Amino acid sequence: MVASVLRFTGLNWDEGQWIHPDEGHMRMITAVIRPPDGLGQYFDTQHSPLNSRNSGYTYSYGTLPLFLTRFTAQWLDDHLCGEASGTATVQIIGQLTGVIKAPCYPGTFSGPRSAEVGRALSALADMGSL
Numbered sequence: 001m002v003a004s005v006l007r008f009t010g011l012n013w014d015e016g017q018w019i020h021p022d023e024g025h026m027r028m029i030t031a032v033i034r035p036p037d038g039l040g041q042y043f044d045t046q047h048s049p050l051n052s053r054n055s056g057y058t059y060s061y062g063t064l065p066l067f068l069t070r071f072t073a074q075w076l077d078d079h080l081c082g083e084a085s086g087t088a089t090v091q092i093i094g095q096l097t098g099v100i101k102a103p104c105y106p107g108t109f110s111g112p113r114s115a116e117v118g119r120a121l122s123a124l125a126d127m128g129s130l
Contacts, residue, residue, distance in 0.1 A: 003126070003127070007123040007126050007127065008123050011116045011120055012116055016112060016115075022061075023115055026059075026065075026069070026114075026115075026118065027114050027115050028057065029052045029057055030066065030073065030110060030114040031111050031114065032052060032057055033051075033052055033066070033067075034050075034070075035049070035070070035074060036049055050070075065118065065121070068121055069114060069117050070110060070114075072109075072117050073110040073113075073114050074109075074110055076108075076117065077106055077107060077108060077109045077110050080108075080109070081106050081107075081109070
């Protein structure tokens with residue numbers, strides 16, 4: 001319990017300033033990739049929207065954390081900032097967890113707040129290790 005409180009507190013420690021250079025690069029790549037339209041497009045690396053090289057960027061790290069961050073961010077964009085964001089349940093969960101503090105618009109979590117999504121996923125992996 002103590003570890004989870006410490007690990008999940010202050011996920012926005014850089015306040016959007018991109019202090020960590022690797023994380024800044026990951027934010028940029030998270031913003032340019034998008035989910036493929038189908039399984040065939042996923043495996044076609046020359047045309048896959050998940051391949052950052054197709055958008056003119058390189059990415060030298062493992063793709064699992066990148067893809068998980070992007071897919072989670074996309075889900076948050078669709079459910080917390082999309083049409084479903086007006087439902088009472090989503091608003092209550094968002095306010096209790098601190099996810100919704102500022103105006104939420106499509107692209108919030110896959111863009112400027114993607115580092116917080118990645119940090120939360122990293123914290124979940126840490127809790128799994130403990």
